[in-house]
Amino acid sequence: MAMGRPRGFDADAALDQAMEVFWRHGYEGATIAQLTEAMGINPPSLYACFGNKEGLLKAALDRYTKLRGAWMEEVVAAPTAREVAERMLMGIAEKQTDPANPPGCLLVQGGIACGTGSENVPFELAARRAQNEDQLRDRFIRAKAEGDLKETSDPAALARYVSAVAVGMGVMASSGADREALRQVASVAVQAVEAQSGRE
Amino acid sequence: MAMGRPRGFDADAALDQAMEVFWRHGYEGATIAQLTEAMGINPPSLYACFGNKEGLLKAALDRYTKLRGAWMEEVVAAPTAREVAERMLMGIAEKQTDPANPPGCLLVQGGIACGTGSENVPFELAARRAQNEDQLRDRFIRAKAEGDLKETSDPAALARYVSAVAVGMGVMASSGADREALRQVASVAVQAVEAQSGRE
DNA sequence: CCACATCTGTAGCGAACACTACAAATCTGG
DNA sequence: CCAGATTTGTAGTGTTCGCTACAGATGTGG
Numbered sequence: 001m002a003m004g005r006p007r008g009f010d011a012d013a014a015l016d017q018a019m020e021v022f023w024r025h026g027y028e029g030a031t032i033a034q035l036t037e038a039m040g041i042n043p044p045s046l047y048a049c050f051g052n053k054e055g056l057l058k059a060a061l062d063r064y065t066k067l068r069g070a071w072m073e074e075v076v077a078a079p080t081a082r083e084v085a086e087r088m089l090m091g092i093a094e095k096q097t098d099p100a101n102p103p104g105c106l107l108v109q110g111g112i113a114c115g116t117g118s119e120n121v122p123f124e125l126a127a128r129r130a131q132n133e134d135q136l137r138d139r140f141i142r143a144k145a146e147g148d149l150k151e152t153s154d155p156a157a158l159a160r161y162v163s164a165v166a167v168g169m170g171v172m173a174s175s176g177a178d179r180e181a182l183r184q185v186a187s188v189a190v191q192a193v194e195a196q197s198g199r200e
Numbered sequence: 201m202a203m204g205r206p207r208g209f210d211a212d213a214a215l216d217q218a219m220e221v222f223w224r225h226g227y228e229g230a231t232i233a234q235l236t237e238a239m240g241i242n243p244p245s246l247y248a249c250f251g252n253k254e255g256l257l258k259a260a261l262d263r264y265t266k267l268r269g270a271w272m273e274e275v276v277a278a279p280t281a282r283e284v285a286e287r288m289l290m291g292i293a294e295k296q297t298d299p300a301n302p303p304g305c306l307l308v309q310g311g312i313a314c315g316t317g318s319e320n321v322p323f324e325l326a327a328r329r330a331q332n333e334d335q336l337r338d339r340f341i342r343a344k345a346e347g348d349l350k351e352t353s354d355p356a357a358l359a360r361y362v363s364a365v366a367v368g369m370g371v372m373a374s375s376g377a378d379r380e381a382l383r384q385v386a387s388v389a390v391q392a393v394e395a396q397s398g399r400e
Numbered sequence: 401c402c403a404c405a406t407c408t409g410t411a412g413c414g415a416a417c418a419c420t421a422c423a424a425a426t427c428t429g430g
Numbered sequence: 431c432c433a434g435a436t437t438t439g440t441a442g443t444g445t446t447c448g449c450t451a452c453a454g455a456t457g458t459g460g
Contacts, residue, residue, distance in 0.1 A: 108312060164369055167372070244421095
């Protein structure tokens, strides 16, 4: 039944380049011309492989969260809630100022507000951020069960808090904050988690 | 010397409408057609009055920060660093879920990442956010001098922290978080400031 | 070697974008 | 009432956007 001409580029490598363009310019700010040039392909190849611009974004987000998934597992593997928060936020301070990537976080830079016709892009990003928050929440629920968090503390609220700080750090990073500034933010932020720690 | 035909609309009222459009769709997502319709004017009036799209954004940002300036002064008028943080973050939880406005904060929704040709829009927003941070920092410096913050605490880091949480809350609000969820984040966040409070 | 299926590059599609030329309309100063 | 100045609405401008038609290229199955 004939298999046809094989694809002439590596989809994952191309996605890495697309990720970077979305990361730097946002969904609406990234043009197909910029994307195809970065990916080293022509528009028809892009559309044959990913459907349309939004499909390409989703594929890039999938790859992004997949790559970060391993790191998130290291984070929640920390022994205490406090250390989970510390690993998470200190790691973010590092990652979001890594010169190998655009500053900030793709899940924020990708597009917080979009124009008519792209309304679900912000939702798409929010859903991916919510995944991280859920992982944190589950970890904090365990921490509470283990007596690592106070009886009065709310794991879901704590997870939301850490997630909010992470997002805030991302925005700061994208607007020029350096690594040391982010570390200071993380350091202060962890103290709130510490205040929730303990047996009582 | 003849004064010419007077302007047929109120610039501030028009700016309020423009603010809302930028707030909801971001700088790049907002089209001139949407802006002029919301403002109740035609394109030539817009360009005669504000220069171009970016000029309109700056005017809208000026108005936004001016309107919030009064509130910020109430915030820093709180008696202690802890209460400053609490008023700020609890007030933000309220404001960012006020149905009278789009959710979130214009200084974030306006545009975190932009395409080629609008690179300075994110800088413009960051500069306005930095103003708030500076106000907080100055207030925390005073708090430290008054013995309201520990000798070991860093007022600038604390201001950056509160500012980061505020931004994070804004992003959460824009993606659907309700008032109670934001209040919980604020409540946890304040505990980090509390940990820095005291004489020692 | 041939029929078929899929990918690739060229070139360009209609639509939407930010922005403006122009003339009619509306004011002030004399 | 008139001359000069400014604004307003109509109706576009050229450019760029996301996306695609089409034909040639490159593979597999028989």
